[in-house]
Amino acid sequence: xxxxxxxxxxxxxxxxxxxxxxxxxxxxxxxxxxxxxxxxxxxxxxxxxxxxxxxxxxxxxxxxxxxxxxxxxxxxxxxxxxxxxxxxxxxx
Numbered sequence: 001x002x003x004x005x006x007x008x009x010x011x012x013x014x015x016x017x018x019x020x021x022x023x024x025x026x027x028x029x030x031x032x033x034x035x036x037x038x039x040x041x042x043x044x045x046x047x048x049x050x051x052x053x054x055x056x057x058x059x060x061x062x063x064x065x066x067x068x069x070x071x072x073x074x075x076x077x078x079x080x081x082x083x084x085x086x087x088x089x090x091x092x
Contacts, residue, residue, distance in 0.1 A: 004012070036044075065071075
């Protein structure tokens with residue numbers, strides 16, 4: 001056979017792929033990968049780990065509260081109850 005160019009081969013392979021499947025790769029919405037200095041990479045990983053652990057702690061507290069039937073109510077020390085207590089009422 002006659003040798004074909006890389007462009008022709010790519011088009012032929014693409015047509016073949018179109019013939020055998022309708023699957024398509026999703027469009028790339030993110031910027032391409034970039035190299036980071038090791039210090040920046042470590043800082044990002046530490047930040048992500050802390051955020052993950054915080055989220056895990058909140059989830060664990062929520063599950064524990066649900067299991068123990070504890071209702072977390074909003075605490076307002078200067079809320080409605082203290083306003084009612086402070087109202088001055090005339091006894092007459």
